[in-house]
Amino acid sequence: MGESTTANFHHVRTMRKDSRLRRNWAKLRRNKAALFGGALLLIYLVTAVLAPVLFPGNPSAPNLAKSLERPSFDNPLGTDELGRSILGRIIYGSRVSLLIAVGVVSVGLLVGVPLGLISGYYGGKVDFGIQRVTDMMLAFPGFLLALALVAVLGVGLKNTVISIGISMVPIYIRLVRGCVLSVREEVYVEAARAVGTRDPGILMRHILPNVMVPITVQTSLGMGTAILFAAGLGFLGVGVQPPTPEWGAMLGSGRVYLFNSPHVATFPGVAIFLSVLSFNLLGDGLRDALDPRFKL
Amino acid sequence: MLNYVVKRLLSTIPVLIGISLLLFFMLRMLPGDPAQVLAGQMATPQEIELIRHQLGLDKPIHIQYAYFLGRLIHFDLGRSARTQNPVTEEIWARLPNTVLLAVVAITLACIFGIPAGIISAVRPYTWIDYLVTSSALFGISMPVFWLGLMLVVVFSVMLHWLPAGGTGSWKHVILPSFTLAAFVVAFIARMTRSTMMEVLSQDYTTTARSKGLKERVVVTKHALRNALIPIITVVGLQFGLLLGGAVLTETVFAWPGIGRLIVDSILARDYPMIQGTILVFGLLYILVNLVVDLIYAWVDPRIRYG
Numbered sequence: 001m002g003e004s005t006t007a008n009f010h011h012v013r014t015m016r017k018d019s020r021l022r023r024n025w026a027k028l029r030r031n032k033a034a035l036f037g038g039a040l041l042l043i044y045l046v047t048a049v050l051a052p053v054l055f056p057g058n059p060s061a062p063n064l065a066k067s068l069e070r071p072s073f074d075n076p077l078g079t080d081e082l083g084r085s086i087l088g089r090i091i092y093g094s095r096v097s098l099l100i101a102v103g104v105v106s107v108g109l110l111v112g113v114p115l116g117l118i119s120g121y122y123g124g125k126v127d128f129g130i131q132r133v134t135d136m137m138l139a140f141p142g143f144l145l146a147l148a149l150v151a152v153l154g155v156g157l158k159n160t161v162i163s164i165g166i167s168m169v170p171i172y173i174r175l176v177r178g179c180v181l182s183v184r185e186e187v188y189v190e191a192a193r194a195v196g197t198r199d200p201g202i203l204m205r206h207i208l209p210n211v212m213v214p215i216t217v218q219t220s221l222g223m224g225t226a227i228l229f230a231a232g233l234g235f236l237g238v239g240v241q242p243p244t245p246e247w248g249a250m251l252g253s254g255r256v257y258l259f260n261s262p263h264v265a266t267f268p269g270v271a272i273f274l275s276v277l278s279f280n281l282l283g284d285g286l287r288d289a290l291d292p293r294f295k296l
Numbered sequence: 297m298l299n300y301v302v303k304r305l306l307s308t309i310p311v312l313i314g315i316s317l318l319l320f321f322m323l324r325m326l327p328g329d330p331a332q333v334l335a336g337q338m339a340t341p342q343e344i345e346l347i348r349h350q351l352g353l354d355k356p357i358h359i360q361y362a363y364f365l366g367r368l369i370h371f372d373l374g375r376s377a378r379t380q381n382p383v384t385e386e387i388w389a390r391l392p393n394t395v396l397l398a399v400v401a402i403t404l405a406c407i408f409g410i411p412a413g414i415i416s417a418v419r420p421y422t423w424i425d426y427l428v429t430s431s432a433l434f435g436i437s438m439p440v441f442w443l444g445l446m447l448v449v450v451f452s453v454m455l456h457w458l459p460a461g462g463t464g465s466w467k468h469v470i471l472p473s474f475t476l477a478a479f480v481v482a483f484i485a486r487m488t489r490s491t492m493m494e495v496l497s498q499d500y501t502t503t504a505r506s507k508g509l510k511e512r513v514v515v516t517k518h519a520l521r522n523a524l525i526p527i528i529t530v531v532g533l534q535f536g537l538l539l540g541g542a543v544l545t546e547t548v549f550a551w552p553g554i555g556r557l558i559v560d561s562i563l564a565r566d567y568p569m570i571q572g573t574i575l576v577f578g579l580l581y582i583l584v585n586l587v588v589d590l591i592y593a594w595v596d597p598r599i600r601y602g
Contacts, residue, residue: 033433136314143540144577151562151570152322228439232544235441236559251442255548258460262449269442277437284433 027289034285040278048094059088060243068261078263081253086264089245090271096246097227097275100161104226105219107165112172113215117203119173120180130173137170146229150238160239164229168222175218179211217287224279231272247272300593308582315578319571320364324357326567333567336377347374373575374568378561383572387554391576393463394553397545398538400469401476406531409481413488413527417496418515428485435482440541444475444548461550472549476541480534487530491523498522525596532588536581 028034047054066083069075077086119130137145149163183189184207192202233239234248242249247268254265323330331348332339339347348354351374352363367373373383416428451471452460459468495501496519504518505511543555550556554573561569 132310132314135311136318139311139315139578139582140574141536141540141577141581143537143543144574147540147543147558147562148318148322148570148574151567151574152325224437228437231439232441232540235439235544236547238559238562248439248441251439251445255445258445258448259453262453265442265445266449269439269445272439272442273434273437276439277433280433280437 024289028285031285031288033281034289037278037281037283037285040274041282044094044098044275044278047091048098051091051095055085055088055091057088059084059092059245068257068264070261071263077267078261080250080264081257086250086267089250090247090268093245093247093250093268093271094275096157096240096244097230097272100157100164100230100240101223101226101279103161104165104168104230105222107162108168108172108222109215109219111166112169113176113211115169116173116176117180117207117211120177121184121199121203121207127177131177134170134173137167138174140167142167142171142225143229143232146233147236147238150233155238155241157240157244160230160233164226164233167229168226171222172215172218175214176211179214180207183207183210213290216290217283220279220283220286224276224283227272227276227279297593301590304586304589304593308586311582315575316365316368317361319368319575320361322571322574323567333565334374334377336566339377368575373572376561376566376569378564378566378569383568386557386569387572387576390552390554390557393551394542394546394555396469397472397476397542397551397553398535400473401538402480402531402535404473404477405480405484405534408477409484410488410527412481413485414492414515414520416485416489417492418511420493425489429489432482432485432489435478436486438478439544440475440479441544441548443478444471444545447471447475448548461548463552468549472545472551475548476538476545479541480538483534483537484527484531488523488527491526492519495519495523525592528591528595529588532584532591535584539577539581 061084063079063083066075066079067081069079069083071078075085075087077090080086080089115130119127140148145167146163149166150159153159153163189202189206192206197205230239230246231248231251234246234250235252237249237252240246240249242253250268251265251272254261254268257264323333326333329344331344331351331353334351335344335347351367352360355363371384375382376386379386412428412432416425419425448460448471451458458471460471462468496515500522501514501519504514509518539555542553543559545551546553546555547559554576558570558573558577560566561573
């Protein structure tokens with residue numbers, strides 16, 4: 001008898017979870033903009049994964065005989081100053097930008113979320129300390145903070161990820177802390193505490209799930225920002241270094257040939273734009289579908 | 297109000313200390329000797345020794361920090377390792393260019409962004425709303441530097457209407473300021489739209505409508521006035537984005553501002569100059585936020601007494 005009740009209870013719980021997921025999915029599917037974003041994102045991911053299939057050969061191997069050719073049948077998007085296929089470099093560049101976006105958001109999440117949870121849950125001196133450091137970091141506009149960090153750490157792929165990642169940490173801390181403050185005093189948290197659940201348990205099982213929606217939204221938008229920032233650093237020459245095919249750096253080197261070969265700088269920009277757009281559309285859609293507070 | 301001003305001024309102190317700590321430890325995080333780093337790669341051993349002594353780098357670290365703060369307060373940031381000119385002098389020479397660009401851009405952004413957001417909120421889910429929201433989304437997804445280059449291709453390379461870069465006349469300001477404004481205009485339009493939609497759903501808007509006021513009066517006199525407060529804040533916050541964008545825009549248009557200066561300094565490993573430019577950017581950002589908060593408190597008494 002007892003066993004069947006528990007089983008039943010579990011059944012009800014999974015059903016409820018299931019229907020909520022389905023309801024959210026339905027809401028997301030009705031949002032045409034989010035769907036478009038999802039489709040773009042899918043194309044982007046497939047391009048990154050299948051890069052060697054889509055473009056056989058080395059995207060960084062120079063072929064000076066074909067330098068700065070206009071778009072043609074052989075090279076649909078033309079060639080750059082070293083005669084390399086721009087299409088090939090854009091395809092391989094999707095791997096670089098995706099790697100950066102995932103890396104940056106991981107740094108932001110792994111450092112920012114725990115600090116935000118601790119800051120919001122414990123309050124007091126810990127909170128004060130964490131918040132003052134956050135204030136200092138937010139005293140610099142994000143891109144400038146990343147730039148300043150690059151000035152210290154040096155250029156390159158790894159330092160690009162670390163710099164932009166650190167510049168995003170305060171955003172996650174603020175976001176998570178705010179959410180924790182709003183659920184900390186809820187009855188279910190009090191109940192969990194009353195039955196003797198330890199702090200880590202409360203944080204992981206009762207508070208974190210309630211913060212997941214804004215974190216998910218922020219992560220999608222953050223991936224877009226990460227791509228934009230990385231491209232900006234690459235464009236300035238202080239990000240990912242050549243010959244690695246990075247979209248921003250491609251644009252930066254194409255700038256010199258703007259007058260006679262504008263295609264060199266044009267197409268990598270389209271790639272950046274579309275990938276950032278996909279994350280922004282999806283982020284907006286997720287917010288509309290999942291977060292009841294933002295419902296219009 | 298005075299109380300609030302004092303409180304707000306005091307709250308910038310920790311941030312200022314934070315910036316000074318960041319700048320101070322920046323050099324110490326680099327591998328090697330800070331005196332060597334500050335003197336630049338071309339310096340002779342005598343010059344390095346002189347800098348070590350001048351800056352007190354042979355003293356314990358907390359004394360070094362005190363020395364550093366002392367110099368910072370007097371705006372003594374040393375000499376550029378690249379040009380040997382005082383850092384403050386070079387920054388002063390370029391600061392007006394960046395401020396000009398930023399002011400023109402933020403003005404353009406407000407002129408286009410706020411009306412676009414209002415129209416979009418007043419006519420939600422119509423073609424004009426979709427036009428505004430999708431252009432705004434495109435705006436925030438577009439790399440500023442790419443937009444700048446494309447504008448050069450169209451207006452300089454193809455049409456020959458405007459110069460591709462440099463300074464000299466009002467014509468030189470047009471492309472960089474529009475480029476810089478594009479990104480911010482998108483944020484302002486999005487924010488204005490959502491704020492206006494919220495205000496338009498409030499009870500006092502319904503009251504104003506049921507009094508029989510004309511829709512134009514309801515929107516401009518009742519809704520917009522209340523929506524303006526958050527909009528001002530957002531415009532102020534966008535200033536940070538603008539400064540970040542200025543670094544990229546100035547590079548695209550070879551615009552001699554401090555944005556370009558910071559990039560050149562990073563590429564040349566000119567650390568005194570990097571410190572100086574970062575300090576100036578930080579101070580500008582704090583100043584703008586301060587002004588915005590004060591305007592905010594002046595417009596909305598609830599803040600002052602809250």
